[in-house]
Amino acid sequence: MxxxxxxxxxxxxxxxVLVLVLAAASAGGAADAVAxxxxxxxxxxASPGGLPVADVPQPGAYRTLPSARLLDxxxxxxxxxxxxxxxxxxLGRLGVPPTGVGAVQLHVTAVGASAGSHLTVxxxxxxxxxxxxxxxxxxxxxxxxxxxxxxxxxxxVTNGTATVHxxxxxxxxxxxTPRADDPGLHTIAPRxxxxxxxxxxxxxxxxxxxxxxGGAVPAAARAVVANLTTVGASASGLPLLSWAAxxxxxxxxNGNTVRGVAVATQVVVGIGTGGGVALxxxxxxxxxxxxxxxxxxxxxxxxxxGDGQVRTVAPLRLVDTRSxxxxxxSGQRLVQQVTGRAGVPxxxxxxxxxxxxxxxxxxxxxxVVVGNGEAKPPTSDLNARVDLPVAQQVITRLGVxxxxxVIRTGGTGHxxxxxxxYVSAVPAPAVTPPAAGRLGDGDSxxxxxxxxAALLRxxxxxxxGPWWRNVAPTLLARPLDAxxxxxxxxxxxxxxMEAFAVSTAVATGxxxxxxxxxxxxxxxxxxxxxxxxxxxxxxxxxxxxWGQTWQSTMWSSLxxxxxxxxxxxxxxxxxxxxxxxxxxxxxxxxxxxPLTMVxxxxxxxxxxxxxxxxxxxxxxxxxVAVAMMPAAERRDVWRAAQVRLxxxxxxxxxxxxxxxxxxxxxxxxxxSGSNVEDDGTVVNHGRIAPDYSTNAxxxxxxxxxxxxxxxxxPEAALLGLPxxxxxxxxxxxxxxxxxxxxxxxxxxxxxxxQPARFGVYYPQGCDWGPGQVLPYALFDAQAAxxxxxxxxxxxxxxxxxxxxxxxxxxxxxxxxxxxxMFAGPSEYTYVGREEHTAQLAAQLVLTLALATPGEAATxxxxxxxxVTPLGQLQAPPAPSNESRLMQEGQPRPAG
Numbered sequence: 001m002x003x004x005x006x007x008x009x010x011x012x013x014x015x016x017v018l019v020l021v022l023a024a025a026s027a028g029g030a031a032d033a034v035a036x037x038x039x040x041x042x043x044x045x046a047s048p049g050g051l052p053v054a055d056v057p058q059p060g061a062y063r064t065l066p067s068a069r070l071l072d073x074x075x076x077x078x079x080x081x082x083x084x085x086x087x088x089x090x091l092g093r094l095g096v097p098p099t100g101v102g103a104v105q106l107h108v109t110a111v112g113a114s115a116g117s118h119l120t121v122x123x124x125x126x127x128x129x130x131x132x133x134x135x136x137x138x139x140x141x142x143x144x145x146x147x148x149x150x151x152x153x154x155x156x157v158t159n160g161t162a163t164v165h166x167x168x169x170x171x172x173x174x175x176x177t178p179r180a181d182d183p184g185l186h187t188i189a190p191r192x193x194x195x196x197x198x199x200x201x202x203x204x205x206x207x208x209x210x211x212x213x214g215g216a217v218p219a220a221a222r223a224v225v226a227n228l229t230t231v232g233a234s235a236s237g238l239p240l241l242s243w244a245a246x247x248x249x250x251x252x253x254n255g256n257t258v259r260g261v262a263v264a265t266q267v268v269v270g271i272g273t274g275g276g277v278a279l280x281x282x283x284x285x286x287x288x289x290x291x292x293x294x295x296x297x298x299x300x301x302x303x304x305x306g307d308g309q310v311r312t313v314a315p316l317r318l319v320d321t322r323s324x325x326x327x328x329x330s331g332q333r334l335v336q337q338v339t340g341r342a343g344v345p346x347x348x349x350x351x352x353x354x355x356x357x358x359x360x361x362x363x364x365x366x367x368v369v370v371g372n373g374e375a376k377p378p379t380s381d382l383n384a385r386v387d388l389p390v391a392q393q394v395i396t397r398l399g400v401x402x403x404x405x406v407i408r409t410g411g412t413g414h415x416x417x418x419x420x421x422y423v424s425a426v427p428a429p430a431v432t433p434p435a436a437g438r439l440g441d442g443d444s445x446x447x448x449x450x451x452x453a454a455l456l457r458x459x460x461x462x463x464x465g466p467w468w469r470n471v472a473p474t475l476l477a478r479p480l481d482a483x484x485x486x487x488x489x490x491x492x493x494x495x496x497m498e499a500f501a502v503s504t505a506v507a508t509g510x511x512x513x514x515x516x517x518x519x520x521x522x523x524x525x526x527x528x529x530x531x532x533x534x535x536x537x538x539x540x541x542x543x544x545x546w547g548q549t550w551q552s553t554m555w556s557s558l559x560x561x562x563x564x565x566x567x568x569x570x571x572x573x574x575x576x577x578x579x580x581x582x583x584x585x586x587x588x589x590x591x592x593x594p595l596t597m598v599x600x601x602x603x604x605x606x607x608x609x610x611x612x613x614x615x616x617x618x619x620x621x622x623x624v625a626v627a628m629m630p631a632a633e634r635r636d637v638w639r640a641a642q643v644r645l646x647x648x649x650x651x652x653x654x655x656x657x658x659x660x661x662x663x664x665x666x667x668x669x670x671x672s673g674s675n676v677e678d679d680g681t682v683v684n685h686g687r688i689a690p691d692y693s694t695n696a697x698x699x700x701x702x703x704x705x706x707x708x709x710x711x712x713x714p715e716a717a718l719l720g721l722p723x724x725x726x727x728x729x730x731x732x733x734x735x736x737x738x739x740x741x742x743x744x745x746x747x748x749x750x751x752x753x754q755p756a757r758f759g760v761y762y763p764q765g766c767d768w769g770p771g772q773v774l775p776y777a778l779f780d781a782q783a784a785x786x787x788x789x790x791x792x793x794x795x796x797x798x799x800x801x802x803x804x805x806x807x808x809x810x811x812x813x814x815x816x817x818x819x820x821m822f823a824g825p826s827e828y829t830y831v832g833r834e835e836h837t838a839q840l841a842a843q844l845v846l847t848l849a850l851a852t853p854g855e856a857a858t859x860x861x862x863x864x865x866x867v868t869p870l871g872q873l874q875a876p877p878a879p880s881n882e883s884r885l886m887q888e889g890q891p892r893p894a895g
């Protein structure tokens with residue numbers, strides 16, 4: 001967008017907003033239900049919730065997902081019984097859209113079977129027919145499975161005649177195909193095309209051709225997805241080959257036999273002469289059953305070739321570690337470049353490969369294939385064995401360098417990797433700049449607006465002066481890579497906070513070149529430098545970059561907002577990196593299971609540690625993605641994740657009992673427990689933690705972002721906040737053994753209270769230092785602006801509290817001519833305290849600039865998308881130790 005150079009006019013408008021807020025607050029008490037404001041729709045043809053119609057993939061387009069575990073019966077200790085069924089919801093989970101899905105691709109593993117038998121994966125509501133996986137006693141056996149979800153959005157795993165543990169991992173999904181000849185991936189009811197046991201000789205090295213076109217497979221099909229099951233092999237370890245009829249016989253195999261055991265392998269194989277596929281062994285004989293479960297239709301033109309279509313290539317051996325003599329050991333990665341080989345284009349999104357574990361005395365453990373640079377997932381693609389080779393065909397997304405990595409867990413052995421296909425490029429979603437007109441300007445007078453603007457100008461003066469000269473060079477020189485979470489300087493976050501503050505000051509017209517002695521153009525150039533360094537070193541743009549870790553959703557949201565608010569001033573490369581970072585972190589958030597301190601049945605799962613802060617910062621990534629790219633095909637998936645995380649952030653046990661409808665879903669469908677005491681108290685690090693209550697501003701960020709984008713925020717953005725805010729002014733603590741002197745409420749301590757100038761009483765001490773007043777001013781202003789505070793003169797009078805706390809923050813900042821706020825770690829222990837001040841000041845200015853009190857009283861948000869019930873989702877990364885970011889020599893948080 002074009003930047004706004006209206007001097008201090010927005011600061012004046014901020015004052016007028018406060019006047020309206022004060023008037024609204026004095027008119028009556030806080031309502032039980034808090035309404036979320038609605039902005040004007042940003043585009044014509046918008047959905048009822050103000051969001052534009054989302055893009056959808058072309059029919060049959062395939063989308064890989066980071067491997068994620070849907071189910072593992074070993075976690076319960078109860079195996080699947082003989083004839084048992086597992087119903088597994090897949091739509092709307094772990095990045096799969098809630099609608100429009102034609103197929104999901106899974107990796108299914110059978111473990112600890114009591115005897116040999118089989119599993120069948122099929123749509124819910126459809127009777128099983130052919131087997132999907134054959135297992136044996138004492139062995140872990142896996143297979144890739146492509147299946148259609150049923151009408152209820154679930155697939156079913158039906159067991160055979162033994163007890164067995166079942167592990168199901170999600171690999172990817174394909175868009176539905178209305179017509180049989182649409183380009184892309186199609187699934188069909190499993191169709192048995194050939195069974196050599198019925199009137200045919202066993203398969204041998206001479207090979208045979210089987211016609212697969214016909215019936216449900218149209219003449220337009222260029223490849224089939226088939227289950228090849230070997231039965232009655234003459235020996236174990238025989239290679240199984242499949243290829244397009246009439247094409248040269250490959251030297252690579254798709255699977256291997258086990259004598260006396262049926263072995264199923266799913267493959268994608270091209271269709272050749274006469275609509276057939278060729279099959280052979282590399283030696284010996286075996287009976288073979290061929291079941292077609294799907295097919296591929298090639299793109300009709302080059303215009304459709306780049307929309308995530310699966311394409312086959314002549315098999316190419318990427319690597320065989322036997323040729324180097326160096327086997328792959330446990331914990332090691334075998335990296336191979338894919339793009340640029342066998343005709344795979346540089347913008348391909350995924351690779352279709354066959355990995356083979358070669359037999360050997362130490363060849364145990366598991367193998368998994370990931371994009372190069374990606375973290376090892378909690379899943380596997382292949383279970384190796386010492387007595388036989390094992391082959392498995394898998395699709396995996398490519399790393400940002402176009403490469404893949406095979407990772408071994410356990411054992412040591414040789415590995416062969418063959419390239420057999422790829423998935424073409426996936427179109428990048430378009431970025432819509434924020435609605436500049438929403439920021440407005442004006443010439444009114446008042447108190448809070450000018451103070452907030454002055455506070456931000458002071459922080460920006462410090463940022464572009466002493467900080468830019470003395471601190472920024474050190475932070476920019478940090479690696480900003482995969483070690484960022486352990487970086488004691490917290491460089492990524494601190495850089496992002498300052499960039500956000502400067503960009504906000506410019507976009508709102510608060511920026512003053514006279515104060516900073518830096519022109520607006522120079523200020524934006526520095527924003528660009530910082531954002532470019534942060535975003536272009538994210539894992540979405542460089543192998544080994546930072547991201548997809550604890551707090552990374554918060555860091556990325558700050559850097560992204562800095563760029564978005566000044567989008568027109570960002571270089572093209574920076575824009576590209578920001579867009580990739582936002583998509584990556586939003587996708588990461590879709591795989592996060594909301595954390596709770598207490599389960600729905602009252603079991604304490606995180607003693608003394610609310611997860612309110614974590615959930616609300618995880619929600620920031622999808623919130624930013626929806627705001628910046630509201631028409632992205634993954635928009636609904638991001639929004640659903642945002643709603644789940646926001647809902648879990650500040651929920652109480654009492655809320656679970658009442659079970660209100662939130663964004664179209666019963667609350668208990670969205671969360672599995674609570675994080676806040678029924679009286680609104682937030683407990684963290686083993687103590688009552690008022691400073692953690694203020695992190696509710698991360699949830700309110702959803703409203704600011706949605707308003708800038710011109711659409712509604714989810715109702716979940718304000719869920720629980722009335723109780724959390726009220727607790728600061730109404731919960732009374734009596735000094736004694738449990739609570740520190742002098743007692744009282746957080747906002748109204750009894751006399752004598754020291755240090756009185758900070759104005760906030762911590763009944764059980766403070767984790768980060770008593771000088772954090774600005775977070776309270778921000779929370780107060782948001783409570784007043786969005787209606788979850790109380791009327792003037794009451795204990796929950798948010799408008800008066802905002803004025804009081806902002807005055808205290810202003811007094812602290814005015815002690816120093818250069819614009820910084822704190823005397824040192826004795827007031828605030830966080831190493832990035834000045835950068836955090838700049839961020840909070842920017843959010844305060846945005847809150848006052850964007851809030852429209854009249855809307856807060858009348859508008860009610862409706863659900864923009866279908867929000868999927870929680871289900872069993874993958875756990876988030878383990879929290880790290882916050883104390884690493886404290887100044888040396890300061891006390892550490894308890895817990």
